Amino acid sequence: MQDTNKTIKTISDTSLIGKIGLYFKEKWNGIKDLVTNSNKKTMASFGIMGLGQLLNRQWGKGFIYLFIQIGAVFYFVFKGATDFIGLFTLGSVRSNPWEGITGDNSIIMLILGVLSVIFLIAYFMLYIANIKDAYNTQLRIEDGKLPRTLKEEIKDLLDKKFYKTTLFLPIIGVAVFNILPIVFMILIAFTNYGGVIVETGDLVDWVGLDNFKRILTLGQFSETFFKILGWNFIWAILSTSINYFAGLGLALLYNKKCVKGRAFWRGFPIIAFAVPGFITLLAFKFMFSYGGPINQMITGAGGTAIGFLDLDAGWTARMIGIFVNAWITIPSSMLLATGILTNLNNDIYEAAEIDGASLFQQFKSITLPYVLFATTPVLITQFIGNFNNFGIFYFLRGGLYIDGYFLASDTDLLINWLYNLSINNNYYSIGGSISLIIFIITSVISLAVYIMSPSYRQEDTYK
Amino acid sequence: MKKGLIILVHIFGILLVLFGVGLQPSAAEEGKTKFTGELEKNAVIRVLENDTAIKQGYLSELLEAFNEEYKEYGIVARDANMDQYSDLENDGPYGYGPDVLYQANDRLMRYVDGKHIQPLPVEDLETFQVLNDSAWDPFQSVVNGKEYTFAVPVNIQGPLLYYRKDLLPENWETEYDENGNGVPDMIESWNHLYNFSKERIEEGKWGYMRSFLEPYFSIGYLYSYGGYAFGNNDTDDTDIGFSKGNSELGASVIRQLAGIMDERCIDDTITVTAYSQLAKGNFFATITTPDVYTLFIDQMIAEGMSKKEAVDNLGIADIPLLPKSGDLSETITDWDSQLMSSIMMGGIQGYAISSYTKYPNASLAFIDFATKYEMIYRRNELLGIAPARFDVAEAVGGLSEIINKNLTSGLISVMPSIRATAQIWTPLQTFFQDVAKDPFRTGSQSSKYTSLEAFKKELEKVDKQIYDAIHTLN
Numbered sequence: 001m002q003d004t005n006k007t008i009k010t011i012s013d014t015s016l017i018g019k020i021g022l023y024f025k026e027k028w029n030g031i032k033d034l035v036t037n038s039n040k041k042t043m044a045s046f047g048i049m050g051l052g053q054l055l056n057r058q059w060g061k062g063f064i065y066l067f068i069q070i071g072a073v074f075y076f077v078f079k080g081a082t083d084f085i086g087l088f089t090l091g092s093v094r095s096n097p098w099e100g101i102t103g104d105n106s107i108i109m110l111i112l113g114v115l116s117v118i119f120l121i122a123y124f125m126l127y128i129a130n131i132k133d134a135y136n137t138q139l140r141i142e143d144g145k146l147p148r149t150l151k152e153e154i155k156d157l158l159d160k161k162f163y164k165t166t167l168f169l170p171i172i173g174v175a176v177f178n179i180l181p182i183v184f185m186i187l188i189a190f191t192n193y194g195g196v197i198v199e200t201g202d203l204v205d206w207v208g209l210d211n212f213k214r215i216l217t218l219g220q221f222s223e224t225f226f227k228i229l230g231w232n233f234i235w236a237i238l239s240t241s242i243n244y245f246a247g248l249g250l251a252l253l254y255n256k257k258c259v260k261g262r263a264f265w266r267g268f269p270i271i272a273f274a275v276p277g278f279i280t281l282l283a284f285k286f287m288f289s290y291g292g293p294i295n296q297m298i299t300g301a302g303g304t305a306i307g308f309l310d311l312d313a314g315w316t317a318r319m320i321g322i323f324v325n326a327w328i329t330i331p332s333s334m335l336l337a338t339g340i341l342t343n344l345n346n347d348i349y350e351a352a353e354i355d356g357a358s359l360f361q362q363f364k365s366i367t368l369p370y371v372l373f374a375t376t377p378v379l380i381t382q383f384i385g386n387f388n389n390f391g392i393f394y395f396l397r398g399g400l401y402i403d404g405y406f407l408a409s410d411t412d413l414l415i416n417w418l419y420n421l422s423i424n425n426n427y428y429s430i431g432g433s434i435s436l437i438i439f440i441i442t443s444v445i446s447l448a449v450y451i452m453s454p455s456y457r458q459e460d461t462y463k
Numbered sequence: 464m465k466k467g468l469i470i471l472v473h474i475f476g477i478l479l480v481l482f483g484v485g486l487q488p489s490a491a492e493e494g495k496t497k498f499t500g501e502l503e504k505n506a507v508i509r510v511l512e513n514d515t516a517i518k519q520g521y522l523s524e525l526l527e528a529f530n531e532e533y534k535e536y537g538i539v540a541r542d543a544n545m546d547q548y549s550d551l552e553n554d555g556p557y558g559y560g561p562d563v564l565y566q567a568n569d570r571l572m573r574y575v576d577g578k579h580i581q582p583l584p585v586e587d588l589e590t591f592q593v594l595n596d597s598a599w600d601p602f603q604s605v606v607n608g609k610e611y612t613f614a615v616p617v618n619i620q621g622p623l624l625y626y627r628k629d630l631l632p633e634n635w636e637t638e639y640d641e642n643g644n645g646v647p648d649m650i651e652s653w654n655h656l657y658n659f660s661k662e663r664i665e666e667g668k669w670g671y672m673r674s675f676l677e678p679y680f681s682i683g684y685l686y687s688y689g690g691y692a693f694g695n696n697d698t699d700d701t702d703i704g705f706s707k708g709n710s711e712l713g714a715s716v717i718r719q720l721a722g723i724m725d726e727r728c729i730d731d732t733i734t735v736t737a738y739s740q741l742a743k744g745n746f747f748a749t750i751t752t753p754d755v756y757t758l759f760i761d762q763m764i765a766e767g768m769s770k771k772e773a774v775d776n777l778g779i780a781d782i783p784l785l786p787k788s789g790d791l792s793e794t795i796t797d798w799d800s801q802l803m804s805s806i807m808m809g810g811i812q813g814y815a816i817s818s819y820t821k822y823p824n825a826s827l828a829f830i831d832f833a834t835k836y837e838m839i840y841r842r843n844e845l846l847g848i849a850p851a852r853f854d855v856a857e858a859v860g861g862l863s864e865i866i867n868k869n870l871t872s873g874l875i876s877v878m879p880s881i882r883a884t885a886q887i888w889t890p891l892q893t894f895f896q897d898v899a900k901d902p903f904r905t906g907s908q909s910s911k912y913t914s915l916e917a918f919k920k921e922l923e924k925v926d927k928q929i930y931d932a933i934h935t936l937n
Contacts, residue, residue, distance in 0.1 A: 095556070097578045097818030102556065195936055199882050200577040201552055220931060290725075291732030304905060305726040311896050312908060400896075401889050403924065407932055425886070427936050 034135050045134035049127060052134030056141070060150030065130045072123045080116045087113020090191070091203045106204035107193065114183050118175055189432035198426040211433040224406040224417070225434075232413045235318070236387040239325050243386075244379060246326060247333020248371060252363075254334075255341055266338075273331035281395035284324045285309065288396075309397050317411050321392050329382070340374045341367075369454065376453040380446045387442055390415045414438055497823040498584050502536050506822035508829055509543035511561035513812070515754070517542065521845045529832045538825045551579045555819040562820040563829055567810045568601035571614050572880030575604050580815040581823060582611035583830075590615060590834040590852060597870050598851040601811050601877045604698075614813035615834050616851035617842070621809035621866045621875040622680055625759060626650060626748035627741060628778040642798050646780075649748075652802055653716065653783045656748065657791040660723040663747055672724050672746040674734045675717055675899040678891040680750055683807035683876070684713035685922070687785050692879045692887060700883035703929045705891070706922035712789025714898055714918040719791045722902040729899045738762040750782065753849055753862050781865055782807050782874075789915075809866075809875035811851060886932040894925045 038046075045052030050065030076084075086109035095103025137147045157165045189211055193204045216222050250269065254262045272280070286292050288308035295305040309317050344367070352362050372379075393411045400409040407425060408417045414434060422431025450456055512522045522542060529540050543549070543561035551574055554560040564571065564580070574580040585591050585599075598616040605611075632639060635647045639655070642648070648655035649670075660670020675681045682692075682705075689708015693699050704710075720728075727733045733740070738755070740746045742762035756779070763773035784802035786793050795801050814830045816823060832838065839855045842848060849866035850856050856867035869875045878884060898921075901912045912918055 095577075097555070098581065105556070196576070199552070199573065201556075201579075202577075214936070218935070221935065286732075289730050289732050291727045291730070291736070295726070305903070307726070307729065307900060307903075310729055310900060311893055312900065312904075399889055399892055401893050401928060406935070407889075424889075425932065425936075430936060 034131070038135060039138055042131070042134040042138045045131050049130045053130075053137065056134070056137050056147045058137065058147050058150065061133070061153060065126070065133075068123075068126055072119075075119065076116075080119060083109070083112040083116035084120070086110075087116065088206075090205060094203060095201055103201075104203060105201075106191075110187060110191075110204070111180070111184060114180055114187065118180065185432050185435055187432075188429055189436050191429050191432075194422075194427040194429045194431075195425075198428060207429070211429050212437075215430065215433055215437070220406045223404070224408055227405065227410075228408060228412060228414055228417050231318070231410070232387060235322070235389075235413060236383055239322050239329075239386045239389070240379065240383045242322065242326050243329040243333050243382065244375075246330045247335075248337045250330065250334040251337035251341055252367070254338065266334075269331035269334055272327060273335075277328050277391060278395060280328055281324065281391060284320070284327075285396050288320060311400055311402060311409075313397075314410055317393075317397050321396060321411060324396065325386070325389065325392050333382075336375060336378060337371060340371055344370055373454045376450065376455040380449055383449075384442045384446060387413070388415045388438065389413060390419065394419070497581060498827055499824060501824060502533075502538065502828060503822040503825050505537035506539070506825035508538065508540045508563060508820075508822055508826055509561045510540050510563045510565075510829065511543040511545060511549055512565045515846055516565070516842070519845050521842055524841065524845075525833055525838060528838070529829055532832060533825075533828065536825075538822075538828070540829050551817060551819075552577050555579055555817055558819065560817050560819055562817055562822060562826045564815050564817065565617070565812060566815070567620070567812050567878070568614070568880050569810065569878045569884050571813065571815050572602065572604060573882050573885075574815070575606065575613055575880075576882060578606075579818055580613050581818045581820075582606075582613060583615065583816060583827065585612045585615060588615060588827075588831045588834065589836075590831075590839075593836075593852045593854045595853060595871050597873070597877075598811060600696075601880045602813055602815075604880070614815035615830050616811045616813040617834060617839065618812040618848040619809060619851050619866050619870050619875065620752055620754075620812065621849070621869055622683070622750045622782060622807045623753055623862065623865070624650065624748055624750055624780045624782055625741065625756075626778045626780065627744060627776055629776045630744055630747050641795070649783075650778065650780045651783055652795060652798070653720075653785050653805075654791050654793060654795050654802075656783055657719065657723060660747070664723065668745055668747070669725075669740075670723060670747045671720065671749065672728065672733055672737065672740065673720075673749050673751075674728050674731050675721065675895040676729070676731045676892060677734070678888050678895060679808055681717060681895045682891065683782070683805060684716050684785075685710040686713070686806040686808065686876050687803070688713040688789065690922070691876075693881065693883065697879035698881060700881055700933050701930070703887075703926040705887075705929075706919060706926050709789070710922055711915045711918035713785075714894075714922060715789050715912070715915060716785065716791060717895065717898050718901050718912055718918075721899040726900075726903050729896055729903070739765075742766045753779075753866065754847060756847060756862075779862055781869065804872075804874055806874055806876050807869075808878060809870065810878045811870075813851070883929075883933045887929050890925050890928040890932070894921060897921070 034042075041052045041055040043052075044055055045065075048066065049069035050062040050067075052062075053065060054062035056062075072080075086104075089109075090106040091104025091109050093101070093104045095101055095105075140147060190206055190208060191204050192207045192210070196202065197204055214221060215225050253259060254266045256262075259265065287294055289295070290305050290307065290310075294308070299305050306316075307313055308320055313320075348366055349362055352366060357365070390413070393409075393413060393416055397409065397411050398416075401407060402409040405412070407420045412420070415438070418431045418434045418438070421427040421434070510522070510526065512525075516522045516525075526540050526542065530538075540563075545559075545561065549561060549564070551560045551564065571580065594616055598619070599612060602614040602616060603610055603612050631647055631649075636645075639648045639659070640646065641655075642651075644651075649659040650656070656671050663670040673680065682690075685705055688710050690710030690713060691697070691704035691707060694702025694704060737746065737749045737751070738758045739762045741749060741759060743766055756777075759777050760770070760773045763777065764770060768776065782805040784798075785805050786795070786801060787803050788801070793801065814833060816826045816830070820826050834852070836852070836855060839850050839852050840858065843850050843855060843859050843863060849863040850859065851867070851870075853867055853871075856863045866875065870877070879887075898912060898918070901910055904910050912921070
């Protein structure tokens, strides 16, 4: 019983939730400790950033913190507060260019509002850093040491804490170029930005979960969503598996010593890979068109032309899509597998042969687990790439709306539908909602597959 | 406790600074009448023209002439040097858009809802008296109960029949000119062109060939039998009318025409090869717009003809007459009672002024200058466009006059100018593809369109699809 309790405790300590709980507990204790034991100089930094440092004669650092606070106050007084409030109102003045009234631009207000939140968070973090720094100086003085000078701090940033220096710019870049657009896209999904509002430049409003409700409940719309989602899963699973195993198969084939001129044969898939994807797609579109060479051969032989990609094509067009995608993707899978297979120790195969293992058994028990272990993250990337594969059906069969689909065709994937809705028809908010759903689906699947994969569970097996 | 209180006071102070200060009202300017007639001195006007006008050197001629004319005011017009489909609604408010725009009516009038283009006092322009109402109509719209004109028409786009004169039967004057008007029947009536195409197929060649994928060229068949895009003169997007009237007869004509072609009429493979196929003599006739005339000539020269031979052999005519019954196999005994004119879709390009311009009066002066007789005449000479001004069209004659008259007589139905127009193309494209495919459905794919009711039903679906696309999410 005692052992069981111990096991549960260990799990709770090592589980993600346990770790998060522990982290916050430690943080809370730290804050309590800081507030209880702070002296007057440290408390001064609570009110005015850098004041504690200045009182400890740390002039450089003190003034930097002070200027940060002055800058922040100026920013929030003259711009930040308006931007922050704009995030909630999204504007109130309608534009009237005929009268020279500029009006509020809700989308710009949304972006500036998000930026103001990012600045607010950054300011809050610097504020905390300022207090912690003053407290650490207090502890040093209590230990009988001298406060650290700015020179020493800079030296540290270039030595022991160099990771902070190197990470500073990338973090700023990530915040502006990654986090801001993602947050913007997520927020758009909760607005009514689309249709007439986009066309007329009217004000945008927050609509809560209305867009998601529409996707899931609005007659023809929800029907289209679930039809496309179903096909999207079939497409992603089929194309990922075909590309992966065909690439592996080719790599194994070209690894066999009995194949003559392996380097020569290996060159062909590489050539296919080197041609830009959309050129390949346009070429295939022409090949399968009514005036293309395939139909010319068919009619030349006395047959009837086949509409490989026309509106009746349905599963034929889907299969052509899978084939064309395989043509484009298999070479990269083959190259990846080739690289991995060169690291596999041949002794294992010899031992297996001595033990009487058949070729299939060797593949099933040695090759596949090894390659899977090494390539699971790539496999996940390929799955997500295929789930969001925009180009294939856009180039092969764009510009069709099929019966029973709302602004989509039976080969469209969610990403194509998203494009039709947001770019062709200006329904950005609905597009944002679908993006969010795609994001949730792909991230849950990726995470689940990765956690269940040998790459995560048996990390040490092949080390 | 005391320290906690101090912290709370500080946090309260920070929040006060953050939220209590800096609430600034958005700036707003009072409106003003923009067209005062007083030219803005030293104005620099950015003019957005179409790519062809730039490439053929027309724009530089126009700018040079205008700048010379308005030199004393210091007004300079310049190429806006931006994409011809510039996004005024996004660029304009930030000062990046052009001052004067030259675009087709459907694109220009999209800007009216957001008031991105300025209503114009067109009565003051020289061109006002020499344009028909049918040219002005697409650029007029009612805003807050008042009708305004937003652009000045310059150029009319409409389809024409291109054919090879030298491929006409030698005896056409005796055997193929039933009405004795000196024009071959296959150029005048779809029924005769249909029959002639069948004769050519027997010889291993093609008669009329044209992809049905492009709605711009296929909608006309629906229009001719009473179909329309939007109700109330193409302004009411709640009334979609492609299935209205007897438009199913038009759809049936498309199916019959597809039957004298091959499967290439379903997709767009023959669109790009039409010039060379006509030049090689494989196709007898096709339909396209006037601006590609030189492409046919170039291809014919490439096939070994001299320029004179090419010009002589390339015939251009109005769109043939359609049978009132919608039956292309019907024998025509009485042209007047059995046939009717074809109505085709067209467009009008014109000049508009951005609402964001700082120089409305100078911009208006530019439009006035660019639409004068001499400039439109020169535009026609350099670009081969069909002028909207009837005085220039009459002076030029030929194609320009035919197209101008077709617009006036209603045989060119101008693309709707409302924003919802963007939603009609894909559903129609799918429908036309479906109809064009029908004669080639064999085996398990049995024909879908076995009766006029089937066409009607499918057209009603198209109307609903377009309605849903416009209104479901708005």
